[in-house]
Every structure is written in C-alpha cells, then in structure tokens.
Amino acid sequence: MKYRFMVALVVVFASCSNRDKAIKVKGSDTEVNLAVNLAENFYKVNDGFSVAISGGGSGLGIASLLNGQADIANSSRPLNAEEDSLFKVKNIAIRTVVFAEDATAFIVRKSFPLDSIDVVSLKKVLSGELKSWKAITGKDMAINIYGRQSNSGTHSFVKKKLKIRFSRDAKEMNGNAQIMEGVKMDESGIGYVGAGYILHDGTDQPVKVLKISPVKGLTAISPLDKKAIMARRYYFQRPLYQFIPETSWNKVKAFIDFEKSKTGQDLIRASGYYIITPGKSTQ
Structure with missing residues (x-):
C-alpha cells in the first residue's frame, strides 16, 4: 500500500x-x-x-x-x-x-534537457542569481523553484550545504508530494525531495532525478546510487x-x-x- x-x-x-x-x-x-x-x-x-x-x-x-x-x-x-x-x-x-x-534529490520534469548539474551552478539556480536556464541548458526558460518552508529540515539542509539564501521567487510547498506534482507539470521547474521518498514507490517516477557533480568536470553522482551513498560520495546526503x-x-x-x-x-x-x-x- x-x-x-x-x-x-x-x-x-x-x-x-x-x-x-x-x-x-x-x-x-x-x-x-x-x-x-x-x-x-x-x-x-x-x-x-x-x-x-x-x-x-x-x-x-x-x-x-x-x-x-x-x-x-x-x-x-x-x-x-x-x-x-x-x-x-x-x-x-x-x-x-x-x-x-537519506540523500536529497534534485528533480526536474522528465523532458527537461539536463541530466546532471554541478554544485556551483545549482547554487546560482536556487539562490536566484540565475533567472533563466539559458546559461546551463542553452534554452531561455525562466527558472521556477519548488521548495519547502523554513521549518523543513530539507530546506535547512540544502540552504546550509550550499551556503545560500533561497531565491525570494521560490515556491514554498507543504511537502514532497506537492513538490513532485509541481515539477512534473512545469517544463522549467526544479525542486528537491528526499531520495528515500522517491525510492519508496520505486524508481519509475514522473520526474527526472539529476546527478550532482561537486565540481564541474568531475563525475556526477545520482542520489539513487546505493553504492555511492554507502561510500559517502554523494554531495547531499545526511543523517x-x-x-x-x-x-x-x-x-x-x-x-x-x-x-x-x-x-x-x-x-x-x-x-x-x-x-x-x-x-x-x-x-
């Protein structure tokens, strides 16, 4: 069930x-x-x-x-x-x-023209420094951020890990389910949810989970990669x-x-x- x-x-x-x-x-x-x-x-x-x-x-x-x-x-x-x-x-x-x-997963719509992102670029996206995806994907689409309220542990974790203040334009959703629903309907949206939440219902999800590279040019790691998590290689994992x-x-x-x-x-x-x-x- x-x-x-x-x-x-x-x-x-x-x-x-x-x-x-x-x-x-x-x-x-x-x-x-x-x-x-x-x-x-x-x-x-x-x-x-x-x-x-x-x-x-x-x-x-x-x-x-x-x-x-x-x-x-x-x-x-x-x-x-x-x-x-x-x-x-x-x-x-x-x-x-x-x-x-758990690991925090960053998600986009399945058709989104990006499979991975480096930490510096993600920081610019979530902080609002970048307003368009053009510099990252080549497509001039407005960036829409789906996040959580400040009382969320995941909100706090991502904020501290990236050392940012979230963009004032970021949408504050009630939970993982609302973020998933918002992102899957938005061709230029990006959001974050617990990877365990995604894996709970299987990997066949209506969204794409981005791989994360700690530095541009290094191998990007998926939060769904169990071996990488056990080896502590994923940038956004937490107790x-x-x-x-x-x-x-x-x-x-x-x-x-x-x-x-x-x-x-x-x-x-x-x-x-x-x-x-x-x-x-x-x-």
Missing part, C-alpha cells in the same frame, strides 16, 4: 487506553513514509501499543516536543542553537537517535534523527529497539533509506 501525506494528516496504528503505550510521532516529511512503515510492522509484534504519526516538517516536530505534544520528533536536521537553548530553559532532557541516512524527551524514553524504547532490530533495519533499507552507522545513539 502506498501512502501520501499532507501537513495535517495523522496515521494511527491501533488504539490503546494505556497512555504509557500511546506513542505520538511528529515531524519530518522526509521520514513520514518510513515512520509509517516501521510503525505498521512494529504493531504486528507489539499490539499493546498505539502509534500516531504526522508530518509537517522537522521544525514542527521539534516544536511539538517543546510543547509536550509528542514523544518522538522525526527530523532531517540536527537541533539548531535556539532549539537547544529552549530545551535547556524548559529543563527538557533530550536523547538523540540517528536511525537512518535522519529522532529526538526523544527523557520523560518519554521508557514509553518509546520498544519502538526504538524495533528500529534497531534486523527486521527494522531491513525495512529501513527496503524503504529506500540507508544504514551507515547501525544503532548509533547518543544522549
């Missing part, structure tokens, strides 16, 4: 009157399909639990922890300095679990985090243990994500 999520959509597995076994997971849109898959299989062997999952972005998940509205925040970025300070001010001790790794308040740890431990189990790790790989440092967990 394939799942698509909008910001407010919540998926709940089971129902449970015992609040000590009712787990709320909020956050990263990049991780939401994976979280659903893990929760669905977790419930098969732990039917005493209920697991409610919603997306909306890494920032929303982290804010939910600060407000006491979640037990796990899925995030495709680390905590920023302000968030870290707020947790300390509120005296909320946080455990950090790195449970998978996926789960932030858990210490007060929720005992409640969620069974779910985290399931993620680390062979079954959980196999599910992570099968969903299009990667495990490079198995079971890495820090406090």
Whole structure:
C-alpha cells in the first residue's frame, strides 16, 4: 500500500487506553513514509501499543516536543542553537537517535534537457542569481523553484550545504508530494525531495532525478546510487534523527529497539533509506 501525506494528516496504528503505550510521532516529511512503515510492522509484534504519526516538517516536530505534544520528533536536521537553548530553559532532557541516512534529490520534469548539474551552478539556480536556464541548458526558460518552508529540515539542509539564501521567487510547498506534482507539470521547474521518498514507490517516477557533480568536470553522482551513498560520495546526503524527551524514553524504547532490530533495519533499507552507522545513539 502506498501512502501520501499532507501537513495535517495523522496515521494511527491501533488504539490503546494505556497512555504509557500511546506513542505520538511528529515531524519530518522526509521520514513520514518510513515512520509509517516501521510503525505498521512494529504493531504486528507489539499490539499493546498505539502509534500516531504526522508530518509537517522537522521544525514542527521539534516544536511539538517543546510543547509536550509528542514523544518522538522525526527530523532531517540536527537541533539548531535556539532549539537547544529552549530545551535547556524548559529543563527538557533530550536523547538523540540517528536511525537512518537519506540523500536529497534534485528533480526536474522528465523532458527537461539536463541530466546532471554541478554544485556551483545549482547554487546560482536556487539562490536566484540565475533567472533563466539559458546559461546551463542553452534554452531561455525562466527558472521556477519548488521548495519547502523554513521549518523543513530539507530546506535547512540544502540552504546550509550550499551556503545560500533561497531565491525570494521560490515556491514554498507543504511537502514532497506537492513538490513532485509541481515539477512534473512545469517544463522549467526544479525542486528537491528526499531520495528515500522517491525510492519508496520505486524508481519509475514522473520526474527526472539529476546527478550532482561537486565540481564541474568531475563525475556526477545520482542520489539513487546505493553504492555511492554507502561510500559517502554523494554531495547531499545526511543523517535522519529522532529526538526523544527523557520523560518519554521508557514509553518509546520498544519502538526504538524495533528500529534497531534486523527486521527494522531491513525495512529501513527496503524503504529506500540507508544504514551507515547501525544503532548509533547518543544522549
């Protein structure tokens, strides 16, 4: 079964009157399909639990922890300095679990006259320094950018990796599904989504995934190239985090243990994500 999520959509597995076994997971849109898959299989062997999952972005998940509205925040970025300070001010001790790794894919319409792009050119495109594709493709088409809101971990990751401010003309979409829909209908559009999101439904997608070259002239790497990801050769790959308040740890431990189990790790790989440092967990 394939799942698509909008910001407010919540998926709940089971129902449970015992609040000590009712787990709320909020956050990263990049991780939401994976979280659903893990929760669905977790419930098969732990039917005493209920697991409610919603997306909306890494920032929303982290804010939910600060407000006491979640037990796990899925995030495709680390905590920023302000968030870290707020947790300390509120005296909320946080455990950090790195449970998978993902790559960010840059997508264009299937008919787009480009198969790869170097990092410097991508920087000029996404920052708005270039307004037309002519310098890159030879075709004078206006550049249309499909991105995420500032509370998105993927937005933050790309911005920091390229050391840019996104173009003011960039469209702010609610999630991966909206970006995919926008790009596939736009002959001059470019957007970014989690590669795991693409691989979750197979590689036959209505968009083209661009290969990325760190420097013009060097070999361009696809975010769908598993060997390259495992060798850390792709420029835009990153760990996926789960932030858990210490007060929720005992409640969620069974779910985290399931993620680390062979079954959980196999599910992570099968969903299009990667495990490079198995079971890495820090406090």
